[in-house]
Amino acid sequence: MKVNNVIVVSIGQAGNQIAASFWKTICQEHGIDPLTGQTAQGQDPRGNWSAFFTRLGEGGGGSFVPRAVMVDLEPSVIENVKANSGSLFNPANLISRTEGAGGNFAVGYLGAGREVLPEVMGRLDTEIDKCDNVGGIIVLHATGGGSGSGFGSLLIESLKEKHPEIPVLACAVLPSPQVSSVVTEPYNTVFTLHTLRRSADACLIFDNEALFELAHRKWNIESPTVDDLNLLITEALAGLTASMRFSGFLTVEISLRELLTNLVPQPSLHFLMCSFAPLTPPDRSKFEELGIEEMIKSLFDNGSVFAACSPMEGRFLSTAVLYRGIMDDKPQADSALAAMRESLPLTYWIPTAFKIGYVEQCGISHRKSMVLLANNTEIARVLDRICANFDKLWQRKAFANWYLNEGMSEEQINALRASAQELIQSYQVAEESGAKAKVQDTSGDSPRTYTEDGRASSMSLRDLVDRRR
Numbered sequence: 001m002k003v004n005n006v007i008v009v010s011i012g013q014a015g016n017q018i019a020a021s022f023w024k025t026i027c028q029e030h031g032i033d034p035l036t037g038q039t040a041q042g043q044d045p046r047g048n049w050s051a052f053f054t055r056l057g058e059g060g061g062g063s064f065v066p067r068a069v070m071v072d073l074e075p076s077v078i079e080n081v082k083a084n085s086g087s088l089f090n091p092a093n094l095i096s097r098t099e100g101a102g103g104n105f106a107v108g109y110l111g112a113g114r115e116v117l118p119e120v121m122g123r124l125d126t127e128i129d130k131c132d133n134v135g136g137i138i139v140l141h142a143t144g145g146g147s148g149s150g151f152g153s154l155l156i157e158s159l160k161e162k163h164p165e166i167p168v169l170a171c172a173v174l175p176s177p178q179v180s181s182v183v184t185e186p187y188n189t190v191f192t193l194h195t196l197r198r199s200a201d202a203c204l205i206f207d208n209e210a211l212f213e214l215a216h217r218k219w220n221i222e223s224p225t226v227d228d229l230n231l232l233i234t235e236a237l238a239g240l241t242a243s244m245r246f247s248g249f250l251t252v253e254i255s256l257r258e259l260l261t262n263l264v265p266q267p268s269l270h271f272l273m274c275s276f277a278p279l280t281p282p283d284r285s286k287f288e289e290l291g292i293e294e295m296i297k298s299l300f301d302n303g304s305v306f307a308a309c310s311p312m313e314g315r316f317l318s319t320a321v322l323y324r325g326i327m328d329d330k331p332q333a334d335s336a337l338a339a340m341r342e343s344l345p346l347t348y349w350i351p352t353a354f355k356i357g358y359v360e361q362c363g364i365s366h367r368k369s370m371v372l373l374a375n376n377t378e379i380a381r382v383l384d385r386i387c388a389n390f391d392k393l394w395q396r397k398a399f400a401n402w403y404l405n406e407g408m409s410e411e412q413i414n415a416l417r418a419s420a421q422e423l424i425q426s427y428q429v430a431e432e433s434g435a436k437a438k439v440q441d442t443s444g445d446s447p448r449t450y451t452e453d454g455r456a457s458s459m460s461l462r463d464l465v466d467r468r469r
Helices: 012-030 076-084 105-110 112-130 146-162 185-198 208-217 226-245 256-263 292-299 330-343 379-394 400-404 410-443 461-468
Strands: 005-011 053-056 063-066 068-072 094-096 134-142 168-174 202-207 271-277 316-325 354-359 368-376
Touching: 005 012, 005 112, 005 146, 012 063, 012 068, 012 076, 012 134, 012 146, 012 168, 012 226, 068 076, 068 112, 068 146, 076 094, 094 112, 105 112, 105 146, 105 185, 105 400, 112 146, 134 146, 134 256, 146 168, 146 185, 168 185, 168 208, 168 226, 185 379, 185 410, 202 208, 202 226, 202 379, 208 226, 226 271, 226 316, 226 354, 226 368, 256 316, 256 368, 271 292, 271 379, 292 330, 292 368, 316 330, 330 354, 379 410, 400 410
Parallel strands: 005 068, 005 134, 068 094, 134 168, 168 202, 202 271, 316 354
Antiparallel strands: 053 063, 271 368, 316 368
16 A cells, blocks of 8 residues: 655744754654754664655665755745755755745735745645655644745645645644734734635644643743744644554554544534643653553643633534554553543534544654544634734724735725634534534434434534524
8 A cells, every 4th residue: 555645835934943843853753864864774764754755865875855845935944944954855845035024914925925936836746746645735834924824825725726636734823922922913814714714624723822821831931932832833743643654553554634534524614723642841751651541631631732722611523532652551542532532522413523543653752642633613712812803903904004005905804804704603603503402412302403213414514504694
């Protein structure tokens, strides 16, 4: 069976800083030198290395190059990547310009981003041609900056238009005033949400509001830096992709397409949240190992999720738990996860949407660890916070000229804000209908939502949304 090849595209300052951390980590996991791309004694890397790497040359003298394209509209971060990554990356795939987007979505989407788009698409086409079996594209970007939001949106739309068959997972970092003081971040984020909703196959949210609190509370860092937050994101991404990069006795490869198929029950509801366990400080991880039941409890705790919300108070539309590391605890893990599943606020129309994956290869920092990916209606609370901050600015037309002068119109801006509200309302409908179905099923009042043989009815979530409207 062919390994699914995954290409990672990183955009903007935050996206490329996360990518640099991510590639360093997975190089170490596969036994690849993160400066030269070579292995000790010319051996093959560990695991399904071709999922994320291309081999250059044959035999012991070959090297392994990440399937990566890194883009920014200003040069500093890309230059820093070049200076600190040796000969790991293909220089032609490290693309930058000199002006930057100035924290303005419109510059990245309508201005300078349009100029760099052909070069970036050309490099992506080259990477796609190198693949034996394209399994998907992961896009790393922040929605608060001009490049990550504007050019990120432009690239995702262009990718899906040219390669509609390739799954695209956007990993989007949402802004928080605790980490950045760029006042236009709510504008940029709301504008980006439209593309993430319409063009991406799924979007994994990393909320800086929550990440800051996690680094502060769990890692005991008084004033967390961007590097601290990026390390949290790297832990989650390494765990998320482990099932694509390793297989073994208890493991079969879980492709990006398969993962998204399990997590997205309805196309418009594809915004995911995640958590990671154990959240012990990196310098204490080997001294403070959690038991399996404690780790699973931590994984589902409201205070551990990488989004500023309370998933246990919402509805789980779908859930995936990816365990990696020593397999001695597998029976206890199975039992604890089965017990946890019974206590989750699941949704009646997807009663079995709880997937578990096992990878025997442990990570760099932990002998055993877990990642939770959840499609949960509480994500609407995170999006609503961003929209509320948008409204505070837009009501006064604060900084509106930044966008109007770059070619956007007030009608476009209002339409993009309305699109974000529709997304929030879709998740609210999913939450309310799931709760109502539970009440109806237990009380016996009003028409039941189950067929006579006990199976869920065929009414789709789209029907429920349309009925609400």
